[in-house]
Structure formats: C-alpha cells, structure tokens
Amino acid sequence: MKIADTIIELYQSKGSGAYFGEGVTETEHALQSAHLAEKSGADQETIVAALLHDIGHLLHNLPEDIAEQGIDGRHEEGGAAWLLNYFPNSVVDPIRLHVAAKRYLCAVEEGYFEKLSPASQQSLRLQGGPFSREEIDEFEKEPFWRTALALRHWDDTAKLVGWSVPGLEHYRSHLQEVLDRQEKG
Ligand SMILES: [Fe+2]
Ligand SMILES: [Fe+2]
Numbered sequence: 001m002k003i004a005d006t007i008i009e010l011y012q013s014k015g016s017g018a019y020f021g022e023g024v025t026e027t028e029h030a031l032q033s034a035h036l037a038e039k040s041g042a043d044q045e046t047i048v049a050a051l052l053h054d055i056g057h058l059l060h061n062l063p064e065d066i067a068e069q070g071i072d073g074r075h076e077e078g079g080a081a082w083l084l085n086y087f088p089n090s091v092v093d094p095i096r097l098h099v100a101a102k103r104y105l106c107a108v109e110e111g112y113f114e115k116l117s118p119a120s121q122q123s124l125r126l127q128g129g130p131f132s133r134e135e136i137d138e139f140e141k142e143p144f145w146r147t148a149l150a151l152r153h154w155d156d157t158a159k160l161v162g163w164s165v166p167g168l169e170h171y172r173s174h175l176q177e178v179l180d181r182q183e184k185g
Helices: 003-014 026-039 044-052 055-059 075-083 089-096 098-108 118-126 133-139 145-157 168-184
Strands: none
Touching: 003 026, 003 055, 003 168, 026 044, 026 055, 026 145, 026 168, 044 089, 044 145, 044 168, 055 075, 075 089, 075 098, 089 098, 089 145, 098 118, 098 133, 098 145
C-alpha cells in the first residue's frame, strides 16, 4: 500500500478517539491544524507537518488519557521516528520539536502558558516544564525551530468543537507530492 494511503487509513481507523482532555477527536485536531497551516500560506511540507504532528498518538496503543495518569508518552519522538522513514526533515523536525516548542514558548512568551488549555498546562509538567536559558539557546539552533513555533500555535488553536474544515481526502495530494519530492531528492 502507498504510504499516503496508509496514513489516511490510520486516521480513519484510529483517529476517532478523543484528543485527550479536549472536545475534538485526534483526526479533527489534525485536520484543523493542517487547515490553519494552509490558511496562513504555509508551504506544503509545513501543511503536512501540521496534519501529522500527533501521529505518534495513533502509532502506539497507549490509552488516550495517558497524561491524566501522569505518564508522558513522548508521542513527538515516536511520530518523528516513524515519519523519518518517508518524509524530509522539513516535515519531521517541526513534529519532533512541537512539544519542545511549547516549553520554549512558556519560557519566552509572556502570557502563553495562561492561554494553554488545562490539559496542555497539565502535560507541560510531565514534559519537563518551561525551558531554561540553555535549552532556549539549544532550541534556536534547530534548523526548523521557527516552523515548530508556528506549528505549535496552530496546534494550540486546533481544538475548536464543531469547526468544519476540509477532510482527509483534501490532503492526499499534499502528502503524495511531498513524498514524491523526497523520493527524487
Ligand atoms: Fe502533540
Ligand atoms: Fe496536537
């Protein structure tokens, strides 16, 4: 099966679980994130990164409410490790960094923590809390750190109950074109 088909099927078959602590499903959250990226004029790789940023939640069989149980599933690492088999760093790095981006923004952006949802505030602690000065400097050395910050803001917004956005089918060509470019590169 083509990888784009595998991914779409994964969201169709496993994405109907709740995005933990929020009123939307995993697939709704992914679609809203991707739509926010596309609306803001992001390039195709970034749109795909937004769509797939939480794929780590779907790849393992951990319970959806894992953060409430005081466990950090490190979904950003699991997702990035799998995606690296198929996608370029411009897709994989912002995904790998999207939790780090929250820790970064909590350290540098006034009022950012207060705007996070309660579930996201709760998971921050498990993820290591706001970055230290040293961690901020390390983060800013990442080639795709700015994309990771943009992704983080879409991620934080993409929890809108009842917001109707384009469906999975809309992203098949985006996925395929990014994959095709990678195979040529
Ligand atoms: Fe996430
Ligand atoms: Fe997310």
